[in-house]
Amino acid sequence: MRNLLLNPVLNKEFKLRFRSFKGFLGLAFYLLALSILIIGFIYLDTRNSPMGLFRPDQSRSMFMMLSFIQMGLILFITPGLTAGVISGEREKQTLNILLTTNQSSTSIILGKLISSVSFLLLMIVASMPIYSIVFLFGGISPGQVVTILGYYIFTIFAFGSIGIFFSTLIRRTIIAMISTYGVTLFLTAGTAFLYAISMSVNQMGMATNNPVPYFFAMLNPMMNLLGFLEPDAFRELSSQSGVGIDFPLWAAYLISYTIIFLVMLMISIRKLRPNMKVRSKE
């Protein structure tokens, strides 16, 4: 941890990123937009309700809406923030020099990962107080908000590691971007689609106790978010309803993405610098 705080890459990138006023303007704008969205929602809702009240169940649906918007934002932005960090340095011809320093590959990769998503993390954390508007009206607990925040941060790092992976392995940023967005799209829309298909195959009774839908659901960040917010949403995945897996979906999500995260980072760290060993005979 101490090492991480002294990470030169992280230090430098923080200095650059938080030096510019433009960044804070962007943050302020995001928070403003989010606030307007919430206030507009409450306004419309109270106007339509017969007694001019904002009820807890509506507060709850607003919380869900907000959560999905932020999740969508994370999945959309994270690949863009991370897929260019190593390849970009390669293209700007600064990577070579960095690689000849004493900094370990692990330190460079971690520094790059954390710094590249730092602004997004800040945006997400800074938006949490806005959620407190939702609290005022009830329907959700502070614990849920904290859980969602943790879930966001986890997802940012998991998908960020995929971006870093492609950025390290692929020379050109544009191709690394396309690959990262492609994989992200597969893990969000692709797995949802495959889940729906495999589920309907299950329900048509062609296969009983087929675990395939579970695996697709477990990889899908949006479905997992829904699972958090509406624990009953994926009841059909349990043993009573055909798929036959009682292991909680959120835990499967955490485990599978922890593995993805570790594998992505390990390969990136290994591949950042060339293996100097002479390959014996080709």
Added chain:
Amino acid sequence: MIEIIDLTKKYGKFTALDSLNLTIEKGTVFGFVGQNGAGKSTTFSILATLLSPTSGTAYINGHNISKEPKTVRSQIGYMPDFFGVYDQLKAVEYLDFYGASYGISQSERSKLIPQLLELVNLTQKQDSYVDVLSRGMKQRLCLARSLIHDPEVLILDEPASGLDPRARVEMREILKELKNMGKTILISSHILPELAEMCDSIGIIDQGRLVAEGSVNEIQQRLRGEKLIIAKLYRELDRAVNFFEDQPLVSQLAKRDDGESLQFMFKGSVEEQVQMLKNALLHDIPIVSFSEIETNLEDVFMEITKGVELS
């Protein structure tokens, strides 16, 4: 000290570096000269642990580049031929970042950086953003960067390329200072005169091969008026050997692998060459053919010395 042993690099089928052998003693300045594409940057990248060799190896101060790349990195200062800068950083911050990357403490960095800026004449530009510096200043800043961890060995890939004459002179002055500090310097250029004056010895590389090595004078001497001649004979090889051995202008006589021809270096005028051939025929030496081989070195030497004012 740098030792390069049988270093070979292939890009697919193409051999960019072909069994390079070279030893550079501690405290000496070695100039690596060759045309564009000769393999200079390939060699330097391998030494800087940025590129893996296909075969062979090298040692920096006794540390193997393949087995101890981390130690090697801490002992070399490397300046690539093309490099970029983090343009939103100020010159001081730029050096500070790399200092931190070498694990130098904050307090040491703040002492060291002004000295380095002084050395490369950039004290006045310390608070300028790196992207507004001129090309020459950027090169000097990069040189200062390569010195930040006080490496004993410097590997500088065309540090003066793309600079105007004044900036080149300035760069050269700094390099001389580094030489006086006792650094072991490996420096490359595609033009010889740039290096001739400051190097203890030079190596000429062409198409991935080291074609000559020595002091500038030695190499020039070797080239002056000498040519390689191959004589193909019809039997009686030994009698021909005896004949050519007696010729005063012939040196390095050797039988070729084909078993029917001889090769030797001839140092003399065209008239003397004609006279020797006449004599050979008079002595009944059965010469089938007699041909001059242009040495590669000569071409290379012409190429790297032409068109540049010797300063």
